[in-house]
Amino acid sequence: MTDTALTVHQTSRPHGFPTADHFAFVESPLPRPTPGTALVEGLYWSVDPYHREMMDGDFALHAPLEGRTIGRVVESRDPALAEGDIVAHRQGWRTHAVVTPDEVRVLPRLDGVPLSAHLSILGGTGLTAYVGLTRIAELRAGQDLFVSAAAGGVGTATGRLARLMGAGRMVGSAGTAAKAAYLTEHVGYDEVFDYHTGPAADLLAKAAPDGIDVYVDNVGGEHLEAAISSLRERGRIVRVGTIAQYNATGAPYALRNLPDIVEKSLRMEGFLVRDHYALQEELYEFVVPHLRSGRVGLDETVVDGFDAIVDAFLGMLRGENRGKMIVRAGGGL
Numbered sequence: 623m624t625d626t627a628l629t630v631h632q633t634s635r636p637h638g639f640p641t642a643d644h645f646a647f648v649e650s651p652l653p654r655p656t657p658g659t660a661l662v663e664g665l666y667w668s669v670d671p672y673h674r675e676m677m678d679g680d681f682a683l684h685a686p687l688e689g690r691t692i693g694r695v696v697e698s699r700d701p702a703l704a705e706g707d708i709v710a711h712r713q714g715w716r717t718h719a720v721v722t723p724d725e726v727r728v729l730p731r732l733d734g735v736p737l738s739a740h741l742s743i744l745g746g747t748g749l750t751a752y753v754g755l756t757r758i759a760e761l762r763a764g765q766d767l768f769v770s771a772a773a774g775g776v777g778t779a780t781g782r783l784a785r786l787m788g789a790g791r792m793v794g795s796a797g798t799a800a801k802a803a804y805l806t807e808h809v810g811y812d813e814v815f816d817y818h819t820g821p822a823a824d825l826l827a828k829a830a831p832d833g834i835d836v837y838v839d840n841v842g843g844e845h846l847e848a849a850i851s852s853l854r855e856r857g858r859i860v861r862v863g864t865i866a867q868y869n870a871t872g873a874p875y876a877l878r879n880l881p882d883i884v885e886k887s888l889r890m891e892g893f894l895v896r897d898h899y900a901l902q903e904e905l906y907e908f909v910v911p912h913l914r915s916g917r918v919g920l921d922e923t924v925v926d927g928f929d930a931i932v933d934a935f936l937g938m939l940r941g942e943n944r945g946k947m948i949v950r951a952g953g954g955l
């Protein structure tokens with residue numbers, strides 16, 4: 623085992639799009655577990671849009687950053703954690719972490735399911751999609767759906783899960799024609815438009831001429847306005863995120879059709895996945911059999927090497943990922 627650890631720190635606040643210069647890799651001696659803790663070596667890291675939001679103030683400068691990570695216990699001084707256990711924890715952006723048993727979840731060994739799935743469809747990403755569809759949208763079989771950022775982690779998981787739930791027509795938006803083709807060929811979407819090719823309202827009206835029942839909103843702004851116009855009476859908007867705004871420097875997009883929410887009796891509701899971790903087992907029960915049978919595939923962009931974590935994060939913000947963006951340690955499982 624190595625005798626040094628690497629940690630990523632944020633070193634300054636970005637205005638607009640961040641660059642690699644806003645981060646530093648910091649080397650330190652390998653931390654050692656004290657009684658009641660264990661040393662975990664990172665295997666897979668998640669880089670997420672919410673990290674960009676945290677860069678504006680929640681991340682302390684010159685301190686290790688948090689994030690979702692999967693690792694292996696390599697040394698334990700607590701009976702609750704055994705060497706070799708595979709755990710999920712939130713001390714991301716570092717090669718090694720010292721954790722207490724309360725800070726980790728020992729992951730179940732699911733034969734035939736790659737570990738990375740615990741950061742994509744079985745992790746916070748998939749749980750976000752599952753909560754959005756089942757608890758917020760209350761999706762029923764046959765109902766028609768529109769999903770923005772459909773080619774990302776939450777967007778692909780939403781497509782896969784909604785198909786299993788018997789959704790009707792599924793329309794998505796994504797940043798390239800290649801992503802659109804992937805979504806219709808592999809994920810179960812019926813039609814996907816590239817939102818760079820015209821106003822979102824026109825593209826959505828063309829792709830869903832008879833309207834939609836549910837909008838899963840990962841983007842906000844113009845996409846949200848378009849969806850409000852296309853929703854049928856008593857339609858639901860699931861507010862998941864606002865990625866169109868995270869790097870923007872101007873005034874937020876002003877919605878012009880808010881009266882439609884009243885006139886069509888629409889319901890708009892946001893949520894945070896961290897308030898719904900109790901549904902984790904329900905998600906496993908719903909998805910794992912389909913992962914094992916091959917009916918559901920994994921949508922992941924896996925980047926190799928902890929050294930690439932900052933580039934992977936910036937690439938995700940630019941749309942370089944298809945499915946969940948994940949960083950894998952060299953020689954990961």
Ligand SMILES: NC(=O)c1ccc[n+]([C@@H]2O[C@H](COP(=O)([O-])OP(=O)(O)OC[C@H]3O[C@@H](n4cnc5c(N)ncnc54)[C@H](OP(=O)(O)O)[C@@H]3O)[C@@H](O)[C@H]2O)c1
Pocket residue numbers: 670671672746747750771772773774775776777795796797798801840841861862863864865866867893894895896938939940941942943945946947
């Ligand atoms: N509420 C919660 O608890 C919760 C939990 C997880 C995630 N989220 C939110 O869910 C959304 C998706 O997260 P994710 O982790 O699955 O990330 P992701 O979709 O895998 O990655 C971000 C994607 O956003 C798209 N994008 C970037 N800038 C955009 C813009 N200006 N307009 C439209 N699309 C843009 C890019 O794809 P394109 O090529 O298509 O542009 C990029 O691939 C984010 O808003 C995130 O904050 C919320």
